[in-house]
Amino acid sequence: MNARSRLSTVWLTVVGASVLLFLCLPVLIVAPMSFSSAQSLEFPPPSLSLRWYENLLGNPIWIDAGKNSLMLATLSSSAAIVLGTLAAYVLVRGNFPGRHLLEANFMAPMIVPSIITAVALYIFFARIGLLGSFTGLVLGHTILAVPYVVLIMQAAIRSFDIRIEQVAATLGASQRQILTMVVLPNLAPSAAAAWIFTFVMSFDEVVVTLFISGTTTTIPKRMFSELMLQVNPTITAVATLLIAFNLVALAGLLLLTRRRGFPGGMG
């Protein structure tokens, strides 16, 4: 290696590492700040305390928002998993005309910017009287989760050997038996991974929620409106808890998919 190429290697390392630091900085900085004793957002914190966590957990508005978020994420991701898995199975095995059109339609909520979905649901829900209702919120979040479920479950079903289903059929299993006794049990790990994925997405969703939730508060909605008013260190505690929550979910997802090794699927 000559001097010039060594120099370019050094440059690449400096630039690459800086970009990575820039990417990770927000995640790294929030957690220490949440244990600060100071009222202002000083870094490094002058001394440590749990006051912002006490503040947070002692506030019924945040507790209520947390309950709503959990309920909303549970209902919407469960609904999306059930409907999405059945649909994914049909899309992969069904072989009927118009299949690609249906698939594109199911993927659309992922491609359409969420602000457009938010405005569309606002106007539509206002017309049919679902605006501000919890039902409307669950329906909206379910729609946002559908593309990811269909995507993940289609991949899982596609890699499930169709000959196993054919053997079951040869042995006299009905279509219903094949589905409930052969296919679905084998899809359980992927379904669990998809459920975690959509749960986290719903738990973090802001834009559609802001438009259609009315007076119902969720954690990200509450956080967003507090941010717009003033910078309050309690938010730092919320943010830290959200990071921890997302990382635990990521770990759960890794456990479910660990056989292939971590980023191995990317190579």
Added chain:
Amino acid sequence: MTEETRDQKDAMTPATLALEAASGRPQAPARRQGRVRWDLVLLIAPLLILVVAIFDVPLLNTLYWSTVDDAGNPTTEHFREFAESSAYMRIIWRTLVIALEVTAITAVAGYALAYWITKLGRRLRMVMLGLVVTTFWVSILVRTYAWIVILGNAGLVNRTLMDLGLISKPVQFLYNELGILIGMVNVLLPFLVLPLYAAMVRLDERLLQVAETLGASRLRIFWQVFFPLTVPTLAASCILIFILSLGFYITPAVLGGGKVPLVANMMDLLINRFARWEIAAVVSVVLMAVTLSLYAIYQWIRERSA
């Protein structure tokens, strides 16, 4: 079940999930020949009904709102009002400019990061990719909020710069265009880095070895062999980032402090403050048309390079 099918079944690592999420496109469908199984089609009905009722119909309803007047007669008046208003046009223009800036910065920074990661040892590579995927998992709101902590007047960056004596008063990073750029690039980087990394690793090493054997310098190998081979993925990712930038709501609202409204924030105001649903519907239709056209180009590039 054979070991192989089991491996395939569990191939959905977070990285592939993130990749697929980022690419917005399912794997190429495996065509199977055989009879149509109508018994299965019934199973798809519940989801189809839900998506039609809660997604397709609302979007069509938006289109309807943009094209009728109060009495329900067809009109182009709303589109005309939108096109003739310099206030709307200024916001549209600024959104386009910011989206372009974000795309350019993300492309350069993300390319460097992805390239650097491919040069690392196997173990370190996993760690770095793990970090990228981790940030991808943290909510946009949290990451946006963190910049207030980092870039605020008493924040980490300003304090460090002042302690070093480089500046005498805090630099205004937030509540302006700079703050929006920083926040958006930060959120969008993984959407470029992950697919680009995958493309770089997939590249046939032998091409580079041939160039080396033929005596090309490292710089020349990079610019004449390596880089051109990654251009399709780079272009596709840039289009994706541009599309995502156009619809950004949270980051401009929080880091722009309401002073630099983009299209999405304008739609929020039109709905929630001014109750001008018909103009919000017009903006939706325009944004939708732009997004779908760009998405078609994105798919075209991906299919061509696949």
